[in-house]
Amino acid sequence: MNCPRCGAWSLVKVKYDKADNTVRRDRVCGNDHRFTTLEMNTAAVLPRRVKAVDKTIANRVAIWRRDAYLSKNLAVGWKVLAEQFGLSKSGVFMAAKRGKQNARISD
Numbered sequence: 001m002n003c004p005r006c007g008a009w010s011l012v013k014v015k016y017d018k019a020d021n022t023v024r025r026d027r028v029c030g031n032d033h034r035f036t037t038l039e040m041n042t043a044a045v046l047p048r049r050v051k052a053v054d055k056t057i058a059n060r061v062a063i064w065r066r067d068a069y070l071s072k073n074l075a076v077g078w079k080v081l082a083e084q085f086g087l088s089k090s091g092v093f094m095a096a097k098r099g100k101q102n103a104r105i106s107d
Helices: 042-072 078-085 089-106
Strands: 010-017 022-029 034-040
Touching: 042 078, 042 089, 078 089
Parallel strands: none
Antiparallel strands: 010 022, 022 034
């Protein structure tokens, strides 16, 4: 690894393995600049990240479907839809507008 200050090649002087799947390395470059690197094992972090991404995608799909439903059923009346989804009048119309835009994008 190159030194962040001067760009010279560096050597590892001390390596610490930590319990939380991280590795800390104390390094020294050819110009005697000292710095530390911290490496994380992504295999340990990845399952939590995948769950978070899956949850985000599910939430966005639910909102997309709600907006599409509102845009198609706006003739029922905004008050009925507002009570059904817990939205305000402006919230119903904004969601219906997004639903129409999303329908154009997906076609």
